[in-house]
Amino acid sequence: MITYEIRKARTGPHSHTGVPNFIQRHIRQTTVTNVTVIRAGRFFDSEKGIFLSARDIVIKGNLIEAVAENFPIPSGARVVDLTRYTVMPGLIDAHVHLLYLEKPSGGLTAEGVKAITMEGTPLRALRGAARARTFLMAGITIVRDLGNSGRFGDIAVRTAINDGSLDGPRMYVSGPGLSPEGGQFPGLQFSYRGIAEEEYRVVRGAEDARLAVRENVTYGANVIKIYSSASPNPGYLSLEEMRAIVAEARLLGVKVTAHATSDLAISRAVEAGVDSIEHGYRVEDATLKRMKQRGVALVPTYLDSVNLKRLYAIARPNRPPTEQELAATLKQRYERLQRAMKSGVTIVAGSDNYLDLGVPQGEAAKRVLFTYHDAGMETAQILQSATINAARLFGEPRLGIIMTGAFADLIAVDGDPVGDFSAMERIKFVMKNGIIYVGQP
Ligand SMILES: [Zn+2]
Structure with a gap:
């Protein structure tokens, strides 16, 4: 009773x-x-x-x-x-940031610097814990948290979930993402580059790249996140650095996933041997083909029409989008997804939903599946992308x-x-x- x-x-x-x-x-x-x-x-x-x-x-x-x-x-x-x-099976979201929630009008650098200097890791972890619960309530029982968690705040949330202190999904966590100079904070002044290094593990050379993998895994990461390019910042990791990261991660038994938006950043990461590509917005057909050949999965992170309208309503309250504007944005996303589907590359569902859209974060995150649906993906394929495909990417046959x-x-x-x-x-x-x-x- x-x-x-x-x-x-x-x-x-x-x-x-x-x-x-x-x-x-x-x-x-x-x-x-x-x-x-x-x-x-x-x-x-x-x-x-x-x-x-x-x-x-x-x-x-x-x-x-x-x-x-x-x-x-x-x-x-x-x-x-x-x-x-x-x-x-419980749904899997392969790309989340539980400890980072951005005001749509704020911008990455201002909001990111604020999170580090004014919010701080303990408060971010507490808020992340509350967000974690919304994923579970939305039917997402497993998330892969890919950085923007300060210094290992993500590990703290996972530990508290695993020991039963908190209700939340199973978590795969990366710790700080391994990044070229400056992380993802364009506009940050040189004298303050240390702020970016509170959020990203800036890598300087192949030997340092190996050390960064050892650091992250030692302090609790069970996946390595790299920034093939730190878009919107201009830097790239070198091929030598990425190859060193992949080799060290293999040695330690963890997978490597790469933030990559341009075709160049994607193809370089694939060449270096990563397991998956995050976003992949401007991937070309030849690169998709190479990904399929090498068994590299794609995690396409797109807001659906509902979330896109929410975003516009918050970011541009006085200038709502025209129907044509919305349709054009969505059409581009659908075409990209259709090309990926046609290529036969493995698609793994991931939301990357770090924007505050005024609804529980897990609920908003799940809507990435609706983007796939609206792009014409079959329901069974969508559910595979959010279950077994993700579990296989994580290397865990007992999930999904x-x-x-x-x-x-x-x-x-x-x-x-x-x-x-x-x-x-x-x-x-x-x-x-x-x-x-x-x-x-
Ligand atoms: Zn992300």
Whole structure:
């Protein structure tokens, strides 16, 4: 009874139940030692990219024990009836910045310098923790946080989530991004370049690049983020630096992903051997082909039409965009995505949603999937980009999939996202690591 009350309270707007956190954790842990059987009305098989009719998912502790049709309910098992819903693996957002939220009118340098000098890492981590919860509520059970977290504030948030102090998604974290001179703060004066170095790990030569990888991994990073070019600043990492980073990361068993917007920055990073490209806005067909050949994934980070309108409403309240202006911006994004889809490159969903759009950040971030949808991507492909493709990029076969032995991260949406993609807005159930955060048995 008490577990029911707590779960109910946790799904509402006020998570405070009056029960101390450590007792809540104990209760939740006690609950998940029992077997749970989830009855799914429809079921997304992320490996095959197909939807199946009714399946039962058996969960023991934090792992999926079986997936079957008409599974006989073990005595004493908790049964969760999701027969009205579509069940799928918890969503993955491969590009977030939980500790950085920018006012759309502020600009990168001013807002970034403010975050470092006036907000500070402890406060950024506290705010990041609150944002982390909104991702979980939106059905995103795993995020990859790629820098702009001060000096390792991202690691602190992940630690607090993992030890049960906070409710939030699983986190892959990069620590400070490895960058050419100046980080991403154009206009910063030379005398104050140290401010950029509070936010970015500026790399000066191949040996320093190796050291930077060792530093980040030592202090908790489990992915390396590099800036092939520090756009909007002009600098590039050298090929020698990027190759040294990739070699050191391989040695330490972590993946490397590259911020790259121009075709030159993308092709240089691919040449150096990175695992994925973030943004890739101006990628050319020949480079896409090379990415496919080398198995380099693309994380296309685009605001959808809803977020774009929100952005305009905040950034340009007195001059709303014309329909033609909106359509032209979106058309360019859709064409880029269509070229990427046609090339056969692996697409991994990532929002890069660091703008304050006036809505919970996780909810806004999930809308990147709507950009893919509006560009013509099939629902199954979109869901693969946000589940199994991302998990494969992270090198974790037990995530992004509902199968025996996988981690019990799964969600349910109200409706059939194939016929009506807006079903993805209606999250009815969220389980992460065997613990229910949204929905009740
Ligand atoms: Zn980013």
